[in-house]
Amino acid sequence: MALIVVISLMVVGGLNWLMNESWLIATQASGEDAFSYLIIEILQAVAIHSVAVAFIPLLLAFFRQTLASYVVLILMLSLYMLLITGLNAVGPAIAGLMIAAVAYAVFTKSVNLIRYFRAK
Incomplete structure (x- = not known):
C-alpha cells in the first residue's frame, strides 16, 4: 500500500512542480515572501490531489485486490494528467x-x- 502512495505523490508532485515552475522562478526573482506561500500552496495541492488520486487504489489494496489497484492507479494518474496538463494519457x-x-x-x-x- 505504501508503494501506491509513493507513486501517487511522485507523479502528482512532479506534475504540480512542472505546472508551477514559471511562477516559482518569477516569485523567486522578485525576492518577496510570495515564494514561500507558493511553495506551501503547491505542497497543499500535492497532498490533496494525491489523496484524491490514490483513494480508490488504496481501497482496492485494502481488500487484497493488488493487481486491480495498480491498474486503477495507472488509469487515475492518466486522468489526473489529462485534467491538470491537458495531455491525453x-x-x-x-x-x-x-x-x-x-x-x-x-x-x-x-x-x-x-x-x-x-x-x-
Missing part, C-alpha cells in the same frame, strides 16, 4: 494495459504448452 495507458494483459496471457499459455509437451 488515458488512451496510451489503456493501450499499455491491454498489451500487458495480452503479453501475460501469451506467456502463461506458452508455459502451459511447454509443460504439456515435456510431460509427453
